[in-house]
Amino acid sequence: METLKFKSEKIVGRQNEVIQLQDSLNELKQGKGRTFFVSGEAGIGKTRLMNETTAYMEKQGVRTVKVYCLPHENTDSYLPFTEILKHIAPGQPLIPRHEEEKHVSIDEAFLIYKSGVLIAHTSKKDRGLDSDVVAGMFTAVQDFIKDSFGDKNLPTSGLRKLEYGDMNILIEHGKNVFIAGLLVGPTATKTVFRDLKSVVSLIEKDYESVLEKWDGNMAKIKGTETILKMLTGKDYPIEKLMDKNMLDAERLRVFEHVLNIVTSVSKEKPLLLFFDDLQWADPSSLQLLHYLSRNTKDYPVLLCGAYRPEELVPTSLGKTHPLKETMQLMSREQLVTNISLDRLKQEDTADLVKGIFAHSFNPEFTKRLHQETEGNPFFTEELLRAMVLDGVIYRHNAVWEAKDISKVVIPTAVKDMVMRRINVLDPECQEVLKYAAIIGQIFRFQTLAKTVGKDEKALAELLEKIENQGIIYSEETVLGFNHAKLQEVIYESIPKYRRNIMHKETAQALEELNQENLTGVAIELTYHYQQAGIPEKTVEYALLAGEVAEKKYTPAEAVQHYTTALTTLGKMKTTPENKQNQLKTADRIAYMYYITGDWDMGMNYIYLVGKLAKETKNQTMLAESYRNMGMIHIDTADYDKALLIFMIIPQ
Structure with missing residues (x-):
């Protein structure tokens, strides 16, 4: 297969947006900060626009850092900021140590x-x-x-x-x-x-x-x-028990710590932080991003995020999506400028084709291409790749030519286009790609090597072949798919029974590579064991992930992990040990809701704790559940109900 980058050297159809973002350089030079959010459907060109912007800013002396938010259901607290600190302040912990820590x-x-x-x-x-x-x-x-x-x-x-x-x-x-x-x-x-x-x-x-x-x-x-x-x-x-007062104080301490690092770095050189796929960011990261946006207006800090609006759906509990809620709050404070990307016009599609092939095809070709892809740049590029593979687009005397497109059957699904591209690779490359897709949109070389069972040299050669085809990229210690859709399509192409096995292999590789720091990969292990259908391990690591989230004073993320554990326990065989674990886990969820002031959810889980305490004949936990009900009624100024509850607490 002939290697083509399938990227126009010049970004098309986004001139106004490019100018708008590049103009913020003047404000950076004056020591002023800005926040931009770029929105658009998958494949519309959000990342391309921001890559163009960061490249321009770097040439102008701006320090740029790009981080990714990952699509696992339960993501690590402050994940993008952990990565940012690795770049701008190596060795600095996200959670600052207390001066006198026992x-x-x-x-x-x-x-x-x-x-x-x-x-x-x-x-x-x-x-x-x-x-x-x-x-x-x-x-x-x-x-x-x-x-x-x-x-x-x-x-x-x-x-x-x-x-x-x-x-x-x-x-x-x-x-x-x-x-x-x-x-x-x-x-x-x-x-x-x-x-x-x-x-x-x-x-x-x-x-x-x-x-x-x-x-x-x-x-x-x-x-x-x-x-x-x-x-x-x-x-x-020594682990400190998180309470309502400590939660606010510790969260502020983390926010101030990150703010001080960011502003200090920006004094040396203007700073651009780009958060890709912001729709997948954890709630605590979004709160911190909001805090930075509010407090860097007088510093040369440009904060940019890209997200898919179609994914901002309510949570499983019917609550507003965290990013949507954050944007509403930031908009009220006039902190953010929104840039919405539309699909390309037909003339833009023609420019895209010319940028890739250094040659314009006849107008009928461009018209049909635009109709089939509806102006989505990613779909357009994938369809052009498929046409090269099928010989619809071919070289003639060193010039690219196209056949009569009216007589060509065009694949209409992006899945078909991507899989044609993958299937031309040799079997070894395809197998490596499948394991990479199992690990996730971003993956580490060592994890992949351990999972596929290849030595480093052989794997590096295969990855180089794949990278040359524009499917993956490499950055320092990590690799990733050039587009989320590539990973999604490859993942879905693997039969479910095989995916289960591959997730198990990935989890075991992560365990072996991280024996001395399982807390650092607890969320990944939860995800892979959950997908592998191994409930005991899922519970083990979900509980560990919840404990890690508590240590970071991020109760919303702790609730997500504990809920995964509780849901999994509920599907397992009923045993006395299982019931006790359900009781303890439900109690942690109830407490997380309580300290965040979500009384309704807190009360729901306190009722569950009481039910499980009765089933397990745990009088201590039963009494505590009644006490906690009473405390919520006190906090909500319903003193009569609180008194009734306290009167019936088991002796």
Whole structure:
């Protein structure tokens, strides 16, 4: 296949919009900021317009950063701003640390075989205990294991707590081994519990065949001490309980932190931040974008976003789409200039054809082409590619010519056009593209390499072939599809049963590549395991993603993740453990709604907590649900109802 860029060197049909955006340079030079939102249907040319603008601005000495918002149902809080900080302030965290942040740690860790034999022991560097104390502690742990874990009907994993003097020892067990960790600090955190469980699972997996019938030969389990040091080699920040007052204070602290970085960078050189596919942005990012727009009017900062208006539909709960709500608020403050892109006119389509082929075809060709594509630039380019593949457009004496288009059957669906383009690639390239589409619109080289099972050199060669055909692009450490429609069409072309398998493979690759930082990929893992139809893993990572969102003080995103977990739990087999997990998860959702002042939704989930508490005979949670109902009635000044609720709280 002949390689054509299928991009006109000159942007067509957008002269007024280009001028409008480029004119903002004068304001930047005067130290003034602006915000533009560019809207239009998929394929209309929003990204092309903004790429043209950023290229122009860069030539004029403006620093530009482009970030993408991703289309997963539950996206990471502040994802686009996390990427922005990587570019303009490497090493700066999105969530600023508190000056006095308390920590807990595991200072001693024991790995013990199910028979009670010590396999490995490690201490925190420079903080280990006296050997006699350690010996006494180990004896206490051995006795505790015999008493607490002797039941053959016990599940193959679980956590116990042992008090030893004024110290606390956490004990996590697997099928064949136990880990006992000495906790130093006021309280254990969820991350401590998670790491204990992860290390047990890792050892059980890596040494499964040996541990099943271990004969005491230490040489066979060499390396376990290194894994155990993962626990004593780190400190765990104490997790603070988020309440209504803290929520507002912490959110403002994050916003001010990002604002200070952005304005400081803009003083060195004017700054343009471009947010592509803004319709997929998480609610917290939209709030931060609004905050920046309001507070950078006197700084040389140009904020630009592109979005598809057809996707601004109400949420599953019937609420206004977050971007639509944000734009309404920003419009009231006169913060944003909206640019709406229409479809190309026929003469623009003619200019587009000339820009690609350096040659004009007859007017009838352009007329039919415009009729079939209705002036959508992306569809036009894809149809032209299909025509080259089919020989409708061909080279004659080094000049591009076109056959009589009135006698040609033209594919009318963009899916057909894209798939013709993909099918001319060799099978290996097609397979790589399918895995890339499974990962998402943007993907990392290492993740793709692990998933497809190819060495880096072979994969790089295949990706180069694909990039030469204009299907993907590469930027620093990430790659992506040149248009969201390309990824969508390739993804939909994969049979569902195969997609399930590929999502599972992708999730397993992510787990293996991110063993020491699963929190950083919890949302991706939730998505892939959900698509793979593996509910246990979906719940595990959705809960983890919810906890991460809470730590970022983004309750709206936490609700999304916890809701995914709760919905998945509801579809699983009913067991006492499952019911308890539903109860805990519903309680977190209720609390997130409560601290954000969404009383109606909060009350709905408090009722659910009460129902689940009765079913599980959890009197403590039942009492708390009544108390929380009463607190909402107090907050809404309905004191009579609050009094009635408090009078019936179970004793």
